[in-house]
Amino acid sequence: MIQVVPVDTKQQLKAFIDFPHELYKDDPNYVPELFIAQRDLLTPGKHPFHEHSTLRLFLASENGKVVGRIAAIQNNNHNKFNGTNDGFFGFYDVVNNKEVTTALLSAAEKWLKEKGAATIIGPVNFSTNETCGMLVEGYELPPVAMMTYNKPYYNTFISEAGFDKKTDLIAWRISNDNYDDKPFRMTQILRERLSQKGITIRQANMKNFNHEVENLNEVYNKAWDKNLGFVPMTEKEFSYMAKDLKLILDPEFCLIAEKDGKAIGFALCIPDVNQILIKVKRGRLFPTGIFKLLLGKKNINGIRVIALGVLEDYRKLGIEAVFYGTIIQKCVEKNIKTAEASWILEDNFLMNKAIENIKGKPYKKYRIYEKAI
Incomplete structure (x- = not known):
């Protein structure tokens, strides 16, 4: 029973x-x-x-x-x-x-x-x-x-x-042996065009991490607010998540777009730590799991593009393309083999098309169900 x-x-x-x-x-x-x-x-x-x-x-x-x-x-x-x-x-x-x-x-x-x-x-x-x-x-x-x-x-x-x-x-998969490098080739030109509009793109400043998190929370809650099922993250929730991610974050894969010094978009990639965690028995870091985590970080060869968004008034200016181009450049420099862009709503046609244009392949699908009770 x-x-x-x-x-x-x-x-x-x-x-x-x-x-x-x-x-x-x-x-x-x-x-x-x-x-x-x-x-x-x-x-x-x-x-x-x-x-x-x-x-x-x-x-x-x-x-x-x-x-x-x-x-x-x-x-x-x-x-x-x-x-x-x-x-x-x-x-x-x-x-x-x-x-x-x-x-x-x-x-x-x-x-x-x-x-x-x-x-x-x-x-x-x-x-x-x-x-x-x-x-x-x-x-x-x-x-x-x-x-x-x-x-x-x-x-x-x-x-x-x-x-x-x-x-x-x-979930889209982008491989280092089959991607369109046009965003990478156009990055500098687009950066210069954006600069003329007062828009710059930089990597996260880890020495001023708390201030960065505060600004990005505001952008997140505005840039994603029209997504199906979205709910704004409280300051404490966003800070909690950011604190966890800081342990694995590579600042070169956290890009921030600013207009006259104010954040208007960001792209966040994290190393695929699952390549290590898959070997950590029963999710216990002690006594040996912590060593697998610390020693294995240098061997991670994949990333996940976990967030990429721009405030509505600044979309289609080329900021997203600069994000993608810079990410591709960093992947090449760091010998990253694969990147997963996930997850993206099936009806987010602009974002899905953008990834398709750099030869990304949809390789996993996840479903959210509902039922009246």
């Missing part, structure tokens, strides 16, 4: 975080999440999400063994910004048993209904600002940094539970 219980103790939280390690132990493409990071993310008082919203974690077990997990998420900032009564599910993992999904979703939907939700959307962990989407195409390669991964049968179970597609998210 399948039993679903809320997570109330530290021991249950540990079981919740560790369940995927057992589920995917024979999957060569599985990358474990770091235990410390997941624990803090899910613990009130640790992550700033909990200051404005709530969630409930559930574990499913059968004959004393954990067989699934899910989080029911009430994101108050999302509902306030979008004028909706949405609920969300995330951190969803199950054994190959449809009944487990049914039981978990039932628990999550019941909790969300009690909170006044009319719709359940997912998977998102906690919003589209964090990891989200269910992999539906592209199982041949491991996920890159801060992207999701799941068994193919997850999609079958979610669809059979009455969920419909809300949107798809595209």
Whole structure:
């Protein structure tokens, strides 16, 4: 008999975080999440999400063994910004048993209904600002940094539970042996044209990191605000994310566009640390994982273009092309083999076309589902 219980103790939280390690132990493409990071993310008082919203974690077990997990998420900032009564599910993992999904979703939907939700959307962990989407195409390669991964049968179970597609998210792959170098060749000309308009592009100043983060938070919340499902990040949320990224950030891959000294856009690439984390057993940095992380950083040969955006009034001036051209140049200099641009909404035609124009290939697709409750 399948039993679903809320997570109330530290021991249950540990079981919740560790369940995927057992589920995917024979999957060569599985990358474990770091235990410390997941624990803090899910613990009130640790992550700033909990200051404005709530969630409930559930574990499913059968004959004393954990067989699934899910989080029911009430994101108050999302509902306030979008004028909706949405609920969300995330951190969803199950054994190959449809009944487990049914039981978990039932628990999550019941909790969300009690909170006044009319719709359940997912998977998102906690919003589209964090990891989200269910992999539906592209199982041949491991996920890159801060992207999701799941068994193919997850999609079958979610669809059979009455969920419909809300949107798809595209991941593009750009290889160093097959890209269009036109943006790279045009970079200097475009920089000069932009300079005549008072627009400059520079790399991040790590010595003034907190000030940079403050300015980029404002740009992020304005440049991405029309994306489907967007919710502005609070200063604390953006700073929390930036603090984590600072540990791995290469400032040459963090580019800022300014107009008369004021930030109007930015591009952020991060090294694909999943190339290392895939070898860190059960997401534990100690006792040996920390050495794999430190010693392996120099061998990372991939990046993820995690964000690239410009304020609406300054689009189509060539800023985006300079971002791409500079990124290509740095990849060549640093012997980066591949770059993933992700994720991009399927209906973001301008951005998708721009990546297609530099010979990027769509190689993974993620789906966000929704259902009325």
